[in-house]
Amino acid sequence: MMINGVQIDDTFAEAFNMRGTRVIITAQNHKWAYNGANAMTGFATSVIGCGVEAGIERELSPQETPDGRPGVAVLMFAMGSAVLMKQLENRMGQTILTCPTAAAFSGIEGNDRINLGKNLRFFGDGFQISKQFGGKRYWRVPVMDGEFITEETTGMVRAVGGGNFLVLATSQPQALAACEAAIEAMTKIPNVIMPFPGGVVRSGSKVGSKYKTMFASTNDAFCPTLKGVTDTQLSEDIESVMEIVIDGLTEADIRKATYVGIEAACKLGGENGVKRISAGNYGGKLGQFQFHLRDIMNDKSLSGGSA
Amino acid sequence: MSALTFTLKKDLAQKLDVSPLTPDLLAGKSLAEISATLLWYGKKQIRVDEAFEITGKDTNEIVFDQSTSKIDYIGSGLKTGRITVNGDAGAFLAFQMHRGNITVNGNVNDFAATEMAGGLLLINHNVGDYLGAALVGNKKGMKGGTIIVKGNAGDRIGDQMRRGIILIEGNVGSYCASRMLAGTIGVLGNVGEYVGYGMRRGTILLTQTPKLHATIQDCGIHTMPFLSLMFKSFSDFPSKFAHINQNRVHRFAGDIGNDGKGEILVLK
Numbered sequence: 001m002m003i004n005g006v007q008i009d010d011t012f013a014e015a016f017n018m019r020g021t022r023v024i025i026t027a028q029n030h031k032w033a034y035n036g037a038n039a040m041t042g043f044a045t046s047v048i049g050c051g052v053e054a055g056i057e058r059e060l061s062p063q064e065t066p067d068g069r070p071g072v073a074v075l076m077f078a079m080g081s082a083v084l085m086k087q088l089e090n091r092m093g094q095t096i097l098t099c100p101t102a103a104a105f106s107g108i109e110g111n112d113r114i115n116l117g118k119n120l121r122f123f124g125d126g127f128q129i130s131k132q133f134g135g136k137r138y139w140r141v142p143v144m145d146g147e148f149i150t151e152e153t154t155g156m157v158r159a160v161g162g163g164n165f166l167v168l169a170t171s172q173p174q175a176l177a178a179c180e181a182a183i184e185a186m187t188k189i190p191n192v193i194m195p196f197p198g199g200v201v202r203s204g205s206k207v208g209s210k211y212k213t214m215f216a217s218t219n220d221a222f223c224p225t226l227k228g229v230t231d232t233q234l235s236e237d238i239e240s241v242m243e244i245v246i247d248g249l250t251e252a253d254i255r256k257a258t259y260v261g262i263e264a265a266c267k268l269g270g271e272n273g274v275k276r277i278s279a280g281n282y283g284g285k286l287g288q289f290q291f292h293l294r295d296i297m298n299d300k301s302l303s304g305g306s307a
Numbered sequence: 308m309s310a311l312t313f314t315l316k317k318d319l320a321q322k323l324d325v326s327p328l329t330p331d332l333l334a335g336k337s338l339a340e341i342s343a344t345l346l347w348y349g350k351k352q353i354r355v356d357e358a359f360e361i362t363g364k365d366t367n368e369i370v371f372d373q374s375t376s377k378i379d380y381i382g383s384g385l386k387t388g389r390i391t392v393n394g395d396a397g398a399f400l401a402f403q404m405h406r407g408n409i410t411v412n413g414n415v416n417d418f419a420a421t422e423m424a425g426g427l428l429l430i431n432h433n434v435g436d437y438l439g440a441a442l443v444g445n446k447k448g449m450k451g452g453t454i455i456v457k458g459n460a461g462d463r464i465g466d467q468m469r470r471g472i473i474l475i476e477g478n479v480g481s482y483c484a485s486r487m488l489a490g491t492i493g494v495l496g497n498v499g500e501y502v503g504y505g506m507r508r509g510t511i512l513l514t515q516t517p518k519l520h521a522t523i524q525d526c527g528i529h530t531m532p533f534l535s536l537m538f539k540s541f542s543d544f545p546s547k548f549a550h551i552n553q554n555r556v557h558r559f560a561g562d563i564g565n566d567g568k569g570e571i572l573v574l575k
Contacts, residue, residue: 067535103532129508129568131491131533132470133540140533149533 001294005270006277008262008297013164013279014287018047018077019084020159020249021114022057022107025096026071030059036099037072040091044076045196048216052078052087053161053247055193066105067149073107075193077161077247084156085114092150093120097141103149106136108249110155117141117150163246163254163291166204166222166278167265168238174273175240176200178265182244185264192248192257204243204280219280238275251289258291259302310368310391311341313359319377321349322397323358326380330388330407333366371396376416382409385426398435401428404452417461423471425452429545436461436480439468447488449473455546462499465492468509474541474548484511487569491537493548506562506569513573516557523561528575530555 001008025040027033037056044054054076065071076091078084096104097120104116117139121128124141130152131138137152167182169175183199186192194200209217220226221233222241234241244261248254268274279293296302313328324347327333333341342356355361363370367388371381374394381397382390385404392400395413401420410429417435420428421442434456439449440463448467455474462480465473465487474493481499484492487506498517534554541548556572 066539067532068539069532069535127568129510129570130489131510131537133537138533138536146529147531147533149536 001297003262003266003297006266006274008293009276009278010294011279012281012284012293013162013258013291014281014284015160015162015164015251015254015289015291016079016287017289018053018079018159018161018247019081019156020075020077020161020247021084021088021110021154021156022249023074023076023088023092023116023154024060024065024071024105024107025074026060026065026067026069026103026105027099028069028101030070030072032099032101033070033072036096036102037074039095039099041074041076041195042095044087044091045201047077047079047083047161051083052076052091053193053195053245054091055195055199055247057193058187058190066151067103069103075191075247075249077159077193077195079161081112081114081156088154089115089119092116093123096150097123097143097148100145105151106154108155108157110157112156113153114156116152116154118152120148120150123148157249159247159249160251160254160289161247162287163248163258163289164243164280165258165262165293166241166243166276166280167274168222168234168241168276168278170237170239170273170275172240174268175242177272178268178274179242179244181268182261182265186244186246186257186261189253189257189260191250191253192246194244194246194257196245199244201243201245202241204241207282222278233278235275243280254289254291255296255299256302258293259296259299262293262297263303308365309363310370311361311363311366312370312372313355313361314372315358315374315378315394316360317358319348319358319375321377323348323378324380325371325378326383326402328355328369329382329385329390330367330369331384331386333369336366338364374413376414379416382407385409401426404428414458420449420452420454422448422450423452423454424450425471427452428454430454430456430458433458433477434460436463437466438464439471439473440466449490453544455544455548457546459496465490465509468492474544474546476547484509484569486565487511495547503559503562503569503571505565507566508568510569511571512556513571516573519559519561519571522564522567523559523571524563524567526558526560526570528555528557531558531572534572 025037041054057073060071121139129140141148179200204219205216220230345352376395379397383402385407389408392411398416414432415434441448447469459477460479478496485504487509489508493512559571
């Protein structure tokens, strides 16, 4: 399969069941909402080292937030509910409680509720105040800038993590340009985040290592400088490979984001050095979900800017 | 189906307890069964059809017409449906109400919404003392739900109130929110003496600074973002409170004679 001179490999991305939540961070203005949300979602690229994968889903206008202030929506994913809860509370406590003017609210319904500000209230040392409006419980914690407002809980849902695709190009700048174009299009898709720096990861991994202590190590089959010494997956003209990892609330959200991302990368086309699109998997044995690239790119119902 | 309507035909000399006449207790009953239901009238019991003319069938929607302040316990323990009272209501209106909706197009006596736990009570005229309070001897008053009063209210509004919202568009008497445990009381008119007397937690929202007693302490003027959340949650209420959109307030804390975690917020 070729799109605009770019080969789409007959392969699939392998993805996993995760637990996810959405939190709405509001502040006096978008600048401070981003300051809080960026800190909250910092160092949250991969569950392996960070516990959670998190990112900013989108910006929210004052009309879209519970308290009528500018805000952003944050999505956070983890492999289990316990670690998601722990990470959420830690990150809330260190980044949103501390961020001037910031407040946090539940951004998703769900029968499973996890603590948002439930335990942060104890920072109030007895001066905290609970208020219940419209069936929801909020906490007001007196802090030096005024009051920190947080909803008691947020919803937790079943989600999907680890959707991905690889961009293979004839040079490093061209691979990055294609990924940047893909990310720009994908950030407009709701219910997904691309958790790596700028949405792009260069250190794709394989399972296992020659070193006993390592569970995963560099994906040498896709490392361009090792073409001559490993069982390479790269043709002569490929000089750089980058990956985009996608976490989403549902399988359909990831399919949509994959389509939109690959479409944007392919728009640059073969003449801009974008040669191949591939995907990372573990032979289909580990993940509950498979995202077959050609199947997705043939599904024209996925085209269009937003869901 | 038209609403099940009880039109008062008896000139009441004694108090009449209509607590059996709620949607949940009458559901599925025939007209004959409803007519034969016994109500306490003073110290004896009378049949429903001795006191009321009964029309309509929909037990989920009950109307009391020609109601007077002699009729007590309207909507007692209400768990579902809607009750409309045309005329006045007696004592213990909405006693321990759980869910549903009660509207009174008239004045209401004392002890309305005693130990109310949920639902919406709308009073289109005035209400007496101890609105949303506890039964005498009990330690917790209203535990949830919303009360909207278009007129004035008497003394001891929200006495020992534990949770929920009381919004009064007119004036209130003395000792408003006395011994309040938590919850929210809003008053657009004047309040009498000793507002928040002995309050432990909870929020009283006022439009003008009242004369405060010594154990309510001034905390200064502040912009409080939680008020946006609160007024947003009021926006669907059939009340003047739905149109307030202001979060600059003068905050007083107290009653420091009883823990002092309560607050009186005066809109600026």
